[in-house]
Amino acid sequence: MSSRARNLTFKLVLLGDGRVGKTSLVLRYVNNVFSEKQETTVQASYLTKRLVIGGVPITLSIWDTAGQERFHALGPIYYRDADAALLVYDITDTDTFLRVRKWVKELQQMASKDIVMVIAANKSDLIRSKNYDIQGAESYATTIGAKLFLTSAKSGTGINDVFLDIAARLLQKKKNITTGSQPCSSCTTHPVACCWLK
Numbered sequence: 001m002s003s004r005a006r007n008l009t010f011k012l013v014l015l016g017d018g019r020v021g022k023t024s025l026v027l028r029y030v031n032n033v034f035s036e037k038q039e040t041t042v043q044a045s046y047l048t049k050r051l052v053i054g055g056v057p058i059t060l061s062i063w064d065t066a067g068q069e070r071f072h073a074l075g076p077i078y079y080r081d082a083d084a085a086l087l088v089y090d091i092t093d094t095d096t097f098l099r100v101r102k103w104v105k106e107l108q109q110m111a112s113k114d115i116v117m118v119i120a121a122n123k124s125d126l127i128r129s130k131n132y133d134i135q136g137a138e139s140y141a142t143t144i145g146a147k148l149f150l151t152s153a154k155s156g157t158g159i160n161d162v163f164l165d166i167a168a169r170l171l172q173k174k175k176n177i178t179t180g181s182q183p184c185s186s187c188t189t190h191p192v193a194c195c196w197l198k
């Protein structure tokens with residue numbers, strides 16, 4: 001990597017109902033660990049993760065917020081100035097998807113207009129026994145310009161994909177702002193494989 005390569009830092013906030021697995025997702029991604037007895041988050045916790053995409057060093061500055069209702073009012077502190085929001089729900093609990101929709105409405109009104117939004121349908125390891133329909137969630141994600149990923153903090157499925165997608169989209173956006181160029185249609189559909197990153 002070139003020593004002159006600029007290290008870009010992006011702020012990412014995780015939002016979602018209590019117990020859906022926000023902390024577990026972050027800990028799986030950053031430390032590759034998982035606990036069945038993960039303690040509930042109080043207010044928020046902060047971690048960072050460095051990664052390199054197409055030779056460009058990136059730091060994700062990650063705010064993992066508390067999902068319990070009593071902490072809801074603290075949301076703006078963490079999503080204000082956020083470059084991206086990862087909205088998490090529990091695929092086995094439809095109420096938690098409704099909570100995602102509420103967060104999206106709030107972000108659309110209060111957060112940065114061009115915030116990158118991604119949805120994680122977590123606990124996908126539990127869907128073996130039952131057939132969960134995620135088509136509705138996928139259509140919804142499309143309407144808000146987000147992408148939906150099936151994840152399992154327990155098995156590790158989909159975790160890297162989510163964060164890589166977020167980082168690649170942020171990088172692509174930064175590039176567009178810097179050069180004023182438009183991404184090609186392939187990059188819009190597959191930001192991880194964006195030609196600009198090559």
Ligand SMILES: Nc1nc2c(ncn2[C@@H]2O[C@H](COP(=O)(O)OP(=O)(O)OP(=O)(O)O)[C@@H](O)[C@H]2O)c(=O)[nH]1
Nearest residue numbers: 019020021022023024036040041067123152153154
């Ligand atoms: N089976 C399964 N359990 C999970 C998964 N992710 C998290 N859990 C469990 O779900 C519970 C809640 O996980 P947390 O990561 O604490 O959830 P959270 O969204 O951070 O919760 P709050 O901090 O209260 O907002 C814990 O018992 C985890 O072990 C997953 O992908 N699969």
Ligand SMILES: [Mg+2]
Nearest residue numbers: 022023040041
């Ligand atoms: Mg937590």
